[in-house]
Amino acid sequence: MDNTNNFILQEVINDLVDSKTSLISPLMKLNYFGRLIKNQELIDFTSKEIKGYSSRDDFPEYRMASQRLIANVRGFMIEQDMEVPISMLEEPFDIGLQKMYVFDGIETIEKMAKEMLEDRSKNEIYRPIPMEMLPPIQTVIEKIVRTNSKIYIQHAKTVSNSHIFLEIQSHIRTKLLELVMEIGEKFGYNILIESFKLNSLENNQIINNIMNTTINNSGDGNILNTGDNNNISNSSKIIKNDVESLKTELRKYDIEEQDIIEIAEIVQEENLDENNNLGEKSRNWILKILDKSMQGIGKISTAVSANLLATAIKGYYGIEF
Incomplete structure (x- = not known):
């Protein structure tokens, strides 16, 4: 940030698109921005994500x-x-x-x-x-x-x-990026604080409205699913014991072909346990895909979650959700 006269949104965006940068950095910067413009809703949200939540009231x-x-x-x-x-x-x-x-x-x-x-x-x-x-x-x-x-x-x-x-980080990073991009499109990516304050009430209401459609609108309420704001849904069309339908579903998530071939081989040699839980090789494969997604390796969709992948794999075994 230059000083208290302006706020450079691009610095926050740089933090968010770099998966190796801790989320504490963009959260702290947005908390600082909230205090500059006296936006209590932005201050409260970023403070809770930084310090943690104290109760289940308004728990995300x-x-x-x-x-x-x-x-x-x-x-x-x-x-x-x-x-x-x-x-x-x-x-x-x-x-x-x-x-x-x-x-x-x-x-x-x-x-x-x-x-x-x-x-x-x-x-x-x-x-x-x-x-x-x-x-x-x-x-x-x-x-x-x-x-x-x-x-x-x-x-x-x-x-x-x-x-x-992993899912919490992915959700926060994606939603913060959406929030900042929306604010940037409305006010520019180098916000002049004094100019913003000339119409503070209306401008803060605009930011609150943006937050309500990006941060607070979290979809179906299950972090281990994808939410209703993403392009990927949990309604997969995988046929039991049909490897090709599993491959087709996974390609929708932009998972690399070699990884798709690997899980296809795994499911044909590994069975679910007595509680319908995935085997060790399948679980390790999911971990590897999520790790790649977090590091920005390949083109894996940011909407991919552990539950989404597990649901797809279990669909091959005929387990529906």
């Missing part, structure tokens, strides 16, 4: 991910982990455990994403369930487990896909 849906409930049970001559249907829990647990909320600031999210990419064993996030929540889970277990002996729950945890840390 792109920071939520679906999660599963796993309980460790023990009985006569048996001890094992089992998945418990969250929908069978009594209120408010049936709703409260459906989603994982990522409250952390952007630097922590970037750190978690980096650790996940460096260590493939960190593909999932585990969060322990407090002891006081075990009794209602025990009730559900007694309904779904048929045995002559008593089974007791020892402990439980929720499990979420750690790809959400």
